[in-house]
Amino acid sequence: MPTWPSEHCASKALYDRALRVLPGGITRIQPWQDPFPVYASHGEGAYVVDVDGTRRVDFLNNFASLIHGHAPRLVVEAVQNRVARGTAFTLPTREEVDLAEAISSRAERLEQLRFSNSGSEAVMCAIKAARALTGRPAIVKCEGAYHGSYDFAEVSLDSTPSDWGAVPASIGYSKGVPRGVLADVIVVPFNDPAAAERIIHAERERIAAILIDASPSYIGLIAISPEFAATARRLADEIGALLILDEVISFRVHHGGAQTLLGIRPDLTVLGKIIGGGFPVGAVAGPAEYMKVFDHRKGKPLLPWSGTFTANPVTMTAGKVTLDLLDAEAIARINELGTRLRRDIAKVFEEYAWPGQVTGFASMFRFLGHRRPVTDYRSCYHDKTESLRVEGLQAALLREGFHISAKGMGFLSTAMGESEIDALVQATARVVSRAASPSPPDATTRRPNS
Numbered sequence: 001m002p003t004w005p006s007e008h009c010a011s012k013a014l015y016d017r018a019l020r021v022l023p024g025g026i027t028r029i030q031p032w033q034d035p036f037p038v039y040a041s042h043g044e045g046a047y048v049v050d051v052d053g054t055r056r057v058d059f060l061n062n063f064a065s066l067i068h069g070h071a072p073r074l075v076v077e078a079v080q081n082r083v084a085r086g087t088a089f090t091l092p093t094r095e096e097v098d099l100a101e102a103i104s105s106r107a108e109r110l111e112q113l114r115f116s117n118s119g120s121e122a123v124m125c126a127i128k129a130a131r132a133l134t135g136r137p138a139i140v141k142c143e144g145a146y147h148g149s150y151d152f153a154e155v156s157l158d159s160t161p162s163d164w165g166a167v168p169a170s171i172g173y174s175k176g177v178p179r180g181v182l183a184d185v186i187v188v189p190f191n192d193p194a195a196a197e198r199i200i201h202a203e204r205e206r207i208a209a210i211l212i213d214a215s216p217s218y219i220g221l222i223a224i225s226p227e228f229a230a231t232a233r234r235l236a237d238e239i240g241a242l243l244i245l246d247e248v249i250s251f252r253v254h255h256g257g258a259q260t261l262l263g264i265r266p267d268l269t270v271l272g273k274i275i276g277g278g279f280p281v282g283a284v285a286g287p288a289e290y291m292k293v294f295d296h297r298k299g300k301p302l303l304p305w306s307g308t309f310t311a312n313p314v315t316m317t318a319g320k321v322t323l324d325l326l327d328a329e330a331i332a333r334i335n336e337l338g339t340r341l342r343r344d345i346a347k348v349f350e351e352y353a354w355p356g357q358v359t360g361f362a363s364m365f366r367f368l369g370h371r372r373p374v375t376d377y378r379s380c381y382h383d384k385t386e387s388l389r390v391e392g393l394q395a396a397l398l399r400e401g402f403h404i405s406a407k408g409m410g411f412l413s414t415a416m417g418e419s420e421i422d423a424l425v426q427a428t429a430r431v432v433s434r435a436a437s438p439s440p441p442d443a444t445t446r447r448p449n450s
């Protein structure tokens with residue numbers, strides 16, 4: 001039977017149909033694969049099976065959202081039970097209270113929550129909340145940090161040496177971003193407290209929020225430095241702005257999220273991915289003194305926010321069961337697997353003199369196509385050859401039976417054990433030993449994020 005990437009495989013037939021009805025043949029650009037995408041059929045724990053029946057280890061886990069892998073039994077049973085009793089109501093449900101309590105109990109600064117349907121919406125909502133609370137228009141974000149699809153949050157996401165400027169310039173991500181958006185986003189270099197202090201103080205009157213991520217994916221998934229996190233906190237206090245911590249990915253690193261592990265004290269936290277247990281979700285969380293911005297009880301709130309499917313009981317059920325299963329022990333186990341993976345892959349790169357490195361933190365990793373020490377977006381930045389090097393490795397690993405992202409990222413799930421980690425290490429050794437001499441394979445599509 002033909003398998004991907006044969007011209008006669010089932011993925012190709014689907015792609016041909018898709019080209020007629022979906023621009024570029026796909027909905028998410030991130031999983032684009034030359035010559036055409038692999039179409040998923042179903043998932044089983046750590047594995048995903050494509051429409052031709054090929055089974056691969058899934059280190060993508062729907063871009064870090066499936067913390068227990070595919071179709072975990074207890075989540076599936078709870079969701080099936082919930083679906084049979086109705087999937088969405090205009091009325092509130094017990095499930096939204098249950099999930100809010102479960103998240104709130106995990107960290108002191110997650111006292112109250114407002115749910116949304118995606119991390120992008122939640123980032124947008126947190127920024128709007130900060131503007132509403134402070135009466136100021138501008139936000140600060142880090143160069144190269146991904147915070148989802150909102151014009152303001154996307155500024156300087158993919159700056160290049162030709163446009164990034166000496167002090168980070170505010171660059172629109174898509175064509176047509178209004179100049180006003182760029183004027184209201186102040187960009188600072190990640191992990192550079194002195195530069196952040198200078199830039200932020202110069203604009204202090206206009207700033208509503210400082211938005212940070214404790215381990216930005218475009219910056220190698222490295223951990224934020226304690227000095228930078230402390231400086232962001234102090235500056236927010238000094239200028240009367242809010243500190244927003246985007247934990248859409250990093251919440252997985254500790255029972256109480258990166259804020260607990262790294263001792264960060266955010267005013268607002270943005271959540272998503274794993275808290276939805278495999279269903280669309282986002283949330284803004286924070287102490288009641290800030291979350292009152294959503295409170296309608298004295299008339300129109302400062303920030304009215306809701307949506308047709310927000311806090312739907314299916315997502316809430318899946319999220320609650322998922323978090324109940326994600327105790328400190330489960331997190332410690334996948335964090336240790338992450339350490340094992342990064343250690344062993346580093347040895348492989350060393351042994352075969354592959355000109356790259358593996359970075360990451362806790363249960364996350366990223367293969368980089370260069371060996372420069374990474375502290376910020378510019379030191380992580382890949383030129384064309386370096387990007388192709390990583391894309392070549394990813395494409396080869398796909399053929400070996402492993403899904404990682406085109407930018408070399410991977411996220412572990414509790415469905416994985418040492419055998420899946422060791423299998424990836426061995427496959428990587430096979431690939432880089434073969435690639436020790438030849439030129440990188442051709443892969444030319446520029447990829448946005450998930």
Ligand SMILES: Cc1ncc(COP(=O)(O)O)c(C=O)c1O
Nearest residue numbers: 118119120146147148248249272
């Ligand atoms: C750090 C971060 N923030 C926000 C988002 C946006 O979340 P969503 O894709 O659910 O809109 C993402 C998505 O990958 C993310 O990684």
